[in-house]
Amino acid sequence: MTVPQTIYEPPPVAWGLGRIRVGDDVVPWAVSQADVDDEAAALVPVLVRLGIDDTSGVDSSAPGNEDEVRPLLLIVSMLSETLHSYPFETAAGTLGALYSSADSSRFDSFRSAALIGYLHPQVVWGVNSAVVEGLTEEFGRDLAEVFGAVTGSVVTTDEGAFAALTAAGIRPWRSRAVGPTTMFEDAPGSGRLTYDPARWAVEVDAAGADASGVGPLLLTNVAARLTPSTRLDSGLRGHVPEPGTILLAR
Amino acid sequence: MSDVTERAPFLERPRDQRYFVPEIETMPREQIERHREETLLGDLIPWAYERSGLIRETWDAAKVTPADVQSMDDFHEKVPFIDKDAIRSYRDRHNDPYGGLLCIEPRTRGVFSAIFSTSGTTGDPTPAPSAGSGPSFLVREFWEFGCRPGDYFTEVLFTFRGPGIHDTIRGIGATPVFVDHNPAEVPFLFAINEKYRPTAMYNFSLAILMGVQQHAPAMGVDPEKSFASYEGVSWAGEPIGPRARRLTDEWGLELFQHTALGDVGAATECREHDGCHYWEDTAYAESLDPSGTDPVADGTPGELVTSTLVDKIAPLIRYRSDDLVRRTLAPCACGRTHGRIWTLGRKGDEVVVEGRSVLPMDVWHAIELVDETSSGIFQIIRPQREVDVLQLRVGYRDDGKKGLGDLRERVTASVADALGVVPDVELVTNESLLKLGPPHKIPRVTRA
Structure with a gap:
């Protein structure tokens, strides 16, 4: 006797309703499954660059692979950031990697430390000031000790975390939520965020730019998205030296 | 990778269909029991014994093998228990982050893609x-809850x-709206409520309730109007206190x-609100003497002991969960045939003072009766089970305008009136x- 298989309702058009930053505001934002899949596809080469090996083609049952350790990505984020964080889960799967999750909050920072200690991730993405402050002020942890156990890269999402980890001797990377997408530095600490020009276009809002050409960065989707971005104010300032690269204002 | 719902x-x-899967939710009891026996004895036990280090170690110590377990009577008589301490002990002794539970090689792709973790409330988080x-x-x-496709x-x-919850919401054809479990999120929640008129929520809690109380007056929001579109809202984390019940009733929320069902699943009320249904096609739940191994009668307090079927x-x-519950296998008025539980507390939460057993729920209402402590935020200090004095750490609303005055005396008197025990x-x-x-x-409950 078996229990009948559950048949689900057809999935909704909008995969989820999250939120993004537009200028100084936070606004609800709907994405589709296709949007999520495309964001994940764009993240795959980024994760490889950060240190997640592509093991998707490895035959784990083949002789000699008994001791293989799958790469692991620790995603540190809040549920409200799901539009940005969920594609990381999918991208990890594409690479044959495992992923784990912790909240990017002061209180839950103990979880990031515990999971790093237990699971030895290759990459940790999403460390912010709240996590850094929680670890040091609430739990008395040493940042070098906690993040030194990460075998690949530690990626920060704000300047406070970047500065704290740098001071602790870690070579962190920067990433930023830019509208509904996520951009990464091309090298740790370079300040140059990269994006795929086939998917997104970024321009400086000339009306708000200073004499050096630094101004508000506006985002437009090139690839199709459920909710279009048309010269969306990303809330970031910088300039665009060439398509595919942003230099953030310091 | 696309969501499985698309394949x-x-x-x-x-x-207007009442059940999502009628043939499972109203399955006759004899079919439930036959499914349990076939799945547990014929599949899960041999599988786990062969692959789980903790199960193998525990069973070997008890000199039991799957061949010894040919019936549910054998199961009840012979199968040894495991608990959270055993998992942590195995983890520490074997340097195994999964506590000896993992039955699939970590390098196996496809079926094993992620490592989540327990909340960490009772200690450090356990990777899952x-x-x-x-x-x-x-x-x-x-x-x-009443949520429907397109909602x-x-x-x-x-x-x-x-x-998993995103995918589950999408499994009923609805769109998830992502909100942090944080009182500071309530203004965003109000905005979402007004614009998108959601019909269900998972989960409301004391923290969110406090956020509503804090933000609604300042924003000029009437919670009853804001939440009017909701057909059903889950309340999780801990029991609903009397004050929370009263407030959410005023706001028109059907909670x-x-x-949790002993770390193998969950249990949730239906619209009858007569116990939390758990799904017996996914888990087997026993209710046993908290200090022994004998089953307790249907409807009487016992410790929840669970086994997965999936x-x-x-x-x-x-798995001895440490949770004290009342359990019944009687069919519910809603027509569902699966078991139900009422959560009473945690076995490790009980304090015996002056010969009287005290659980958090016993002091909750007394603390809520005092205006400054009406949020019901408190801890019982429990250095050991039996104590001479009931020690309470009670949270109060600090409005910065006045001192504590005689608050301590009033809280003490309220608890003493309710329990007949004078607390510190x-x-x-x-x-x-x-x-x-x-x-x-x-x-x-905390040790210090």
């Missing part, structure tokens, strides 16, 4: 390996349990108590207790 056949149900995605059996509860469903949660990645078999009360601010988290609850 499956779909079924558009009538919107997972398939990672796809709808869960909670589609049945979410349908019962928005507010997901008020944290990330460490993984994306569905939702609780998790082959890290199966728990005869320490006052601290609500905020300092809430920081002890996790977001949806605080540890109600």
